[in-house]
Amino acid sequence: MKLSRRAVLGAAGAAAFTTLAGCSGDDDGETDNAKAQDYSANREGAMDSYAVGQQFKASAPLTFPIMMLSNAGYPYKEDWLFFKELTKRTNVTLQSTVVPGSDYNQKRSVLVSSGSAPTIIPKTYHPDEEAYIAGGAILAVSDHIDLMPNLKEQITKWNLEPDLAAWRQEDGKYYLLPGTHEEVWQDYSLAVRTDILQQLGLSIPKTWDDFHQMLKAMKQAHPDVYPLSDRWSTPPQPGGNNLLQLVAIAYGSKAGWGFQHANWDPKAKKFVYTGAQDGYKQMLQYLNTLVSEKLVDPESFTQSDDQAKQKFANGKSFVMSCNAQTLVNEIRKSIATIPGATVLKIPVPLGPSGAVLDASRLESGVMISAKARESKNFVALMQFIDWLWYSPQGKMFAKYGIEGQTYTGSVDDGTFKLAPDVNIAGLNPAGTKNLQTEYGFFNGVFVYGGTTKLLNSQFSKEEQQFQEEMNKRKPIELAPAHPLSAEEREQVTLWETGLKDTVYQQTLKFILGTRPLSEWDAYVGELKSKNMDKYIEVHNAAYERYKKAHG
Structure with a gap:
């Protein structure tokens, strides 16, 4: 997939935001922000000439508090290499709130709302x-991108402004x-026991209708x-x-992890309430x-x-959600005791959306x-984050470790290999x-994004075939820019609580059948009583306001 194919969809939004948060008219081209x-007063510990391609190392030992998610698949260890x-490379020690x-999500909300969150979240x-x-x-954070040369270069080089447009608020800023x-890529899909498919004479399902028929055949053969x-x-x-x-996705909507209250309808050219x-x-x-x-x-x-x-390991189920890592690290290992059992991550089935x-x-x-903005170490903080999360060197370190110890070679020229005693995915x-x-x-x-070559380096041939498909x-189509004012954002945030509770609770009831779908209209009425229409009106008004002002 070529970059331009995605980026061109939001080019107008990117140009508009250049106007919104761009130059003040002076010849130096420096942004207003x-x-x-x-x-x-914030340069203690910072490098004087930090730039792209340069190793960040604080000029004095620094400690930065961070909120540290402990993944069940690899629980946090304080003594990790x-x-x-x-610390050796950057002169920075991370103080983890694990x-x-x-x-x-719940802990983050409590800490941030109370003002006691770690510096890095x-x-x-x-x-x-x-x-x-x-x-x-x-x-x-967009006020301080000039302190982050690697991120700044990626936004420009990869034309990411169209993607960032939806993250910006009415002040032209983004806060994440x-x-x-x-490039765009898809990781999450469904793992299917392919030995069961072979026993039943079934092919890998291409559509959700095929998927339905596959499950029916499995159930008929294994009623228990x-x-x-x-x-x-x-939760x-x-x-x-x-x-x-x-x-x-197959029905042109958003749910689960992807749920957003306001969904862009490309045919109607307006936002609609997703739920x-x-x-x-x-x-x-x-x-x-x-x-x-x-x-x-x-x-x-x-x-x-x-x-x-x-249940999957015991043969009590044959299909389960997965991504590339869980397929290899967990699922395949779990069925190793089942004679002849094989499993594959299938391409996401297609539906009416095509x-x-x-x-x-x-x-x-x-x-x-x-x-953090008031800290005497603020500049060093931003330089550190830029190096670890955005520089090619920082990404390679966070992902694969130490050259000569955990890996050798380069992903850019295709010589990359893990050390003989090291495995991942x-x-x-x-x-x-x-x-x-x-x-x-x-x-x-710490491992976020990167070049397509870096991404592909973590894939087996099997996963590369999945990615190609x-x-x-x-x-x-990307949702267009529709930044809300501070007052609007505060109001819709209040509305979202009631709307979210209603959507989540009733979604589960409809799926499980404890509430019949014949009550759909009544459910929509409940959303209306929670200010659904007003919520969408605010978003569409923001879209029209921005379009009128910036084209």
Whole structure:
């Protein structure tokens, strides 16, 4: 997939934001935001001439507090080589507030809202940061991009302004440092027991209708099994976060992990409320059918990951959500005791929306506590973050570790190899030391985005084939810029609480059949009573206002 294919969709929005947050008219071309910044009291520990291609190393030992997600697949260890080598290279020690993944979002909300959050707050998915803007708890990071030469270069080189347009507020600023990819890619899909397909004479399903028929055939052959018993049902979403997201895409909607209150309708050229869309209803109807026919385990939407994985390992289910890492690190290993069992990550099935790819070149990012701006080490902080999260050297370090110890060669010229005793995601099955659990590298807290070559370096030939298939699909149209004023943002944030609770609760009821879909109109009425129409009016008014002002 070529970069221009995605970027061209939002080019007008990018040009408009250049006007909004761009030059003041002086010949030096410096932005209004940059001119307003005085860092003279904030340079302690910073490098005087930090630039692209340069190793960041603080001029004095520094400690930066960070909110550290502890992944169940590789639980946090204070003595990981990652932390030791990071300090050696940068002169920075990270002081971790460790939070289990299951509690991360809730804990983050409490800490940020109370003003007691660590300085660095990673693993934040847009638009979660918007809830904290009105209260002034997080930094307008776009004001300080001039301190981050690697990120600044990527935004320009990869033409990421169209993607960033939806992240900006009416003040032209964004409050979340994005994970940046050179190109669009899809990781999450569904793992299917291919030996069962072979036994039943079935092909890999291409559409969600095919998928339905596959599950029916599995159920008929194995009546005591729920063919699909799923994972990733972490609250507050209604459960089945990946499954709902994948099915919703097929119907032109957003659900699960991908749920957003306001969804852009490219045909109507306006925003609509996602939870009341016809496509959202069709997604619910499809999943309700699978549950009512006992093809999907109803516990999929409430059970823990361990429960879902155990059922798959015991042959009590044949299909489960996965990504490239979990397929190799968990799922394949779990069925090793089942004679002849094989499993494959299938391309996401297609639906009425056709061969589309609902993915962004931006992923979860990093918030910075607003109080960091007053720190005497602020400039050093921004330089450090820029090096670790955005420089090619920092990305390579965070992902693969130390050249000559955990890997050799270069991803750019194709000579990259893991060390003989190191393994990650099945790249070196003979390796006895896991790069994540043993050393702390390849940690999702730090490994964000990068070049396509860097991304492809982590893929087996099997995964590369999956990527090639997914890259044949057309990315959906980017939502246009529609920044809200501070007052509007504060108001819609209040409305979102009631709307979200209603959508999440009723979504689960509709899927499980405890509320019939014949009550859809009544449900929509409940959303209206929670200010749904006013919510969408604000977003569409912001879109029209911005379009009128900037074209």
